[in-house]
Amino acid sequence: MKRIKIFALALLFLSACQKKQDSFSPAESDLTLKVYSEITNKALLLKTAQGVVLQMSTSKNINGTQVSRPLTSSGSGTISYIPNGCGTGTFKFQSVGTGHSSHLGRQEQTTSFCIDGATGQIISPVVGVGTAANGDELYYTFLGTGIDTATGFVYQDYIFSGGTGRFANATGSVRLLYSVNNSTSYEYTGTGTITY
Template sequence: MTHPRNMYVLTLTLFLLGSFPAAAVERPFSLHGEGNVTFTGGNPPTGGDITVTGTGTHLGNWAGAGMISFSPGLEPHLILASSQQTFMAASGDELYVEFVDAELDTSTGIATGVFLFVGGTGRFKAASGSADFVVIQDPSGPFELTTTGVIDF
């Protein structure tokens, strides 16, 4: 009578496999967006509020908001930027993003840096990873954003 015992082992195995959370998987990540910075803090600005929308892998159509702060770079035409943002995916899940010391060249309007994915909600709750970004910034506020990297969730 090994049949009932085999069924018990199979049932227990299936139960235990379903009890463990799935491991995060590294996936390619890219997005494109357009947005605006509303500068704050005088002239030159010391920060701003960011709004942005676009499309991206794992996000679909997304919208983002956050804050950015600026500090002087090593060269007169360079500005360092740090930010915390929330990207909301088409599904409603949120992805939390931050970057530190991205570099904006005021002579070209081009900023480069690295997004760090630091969690979120829903499927992005334990998100991690990074993506290089390029921003083409208009001095009046509008910008275009492109990223490429990897995300684990």
């Protein structure tokens, strides 16, 4: 009987140890987020230094005219990192948020890209979509990042590359200033121009 109790206690201990290995403690989870965040920031800076070559569409919209207008935008959202989200040894960066834009109105936005965990380099385009309340989508691609000298905030530049509905042939660009920019969340305001 004594041997059965010792054996049962040993099994209980081993299963508890196994559970600890399969999950993160809060401190380990914070450390993992910090590591992913640092790798992401370095990867975006490297992409900025390498330069991004994009061609802007010169297509006309249905009635043959396009108009350029100033654009303002603001919003907030959350960031997640998905281990092996783009294949073994990678992780996927994904931000999902809501905001308001002078041309989309209330919008939802999603930005994502893939990073090679071994090299710390971005291995996919850094792209996203803003979706207006009526379902029209505006596509955007990352151009670069830096620090705004006037505010000290991190900024990111994006170029518009078409979409759906009224944004089918949209072009233009926007600079987003991040007043909150950490491992798990962000808030921004932005200005730019849009042609559609």
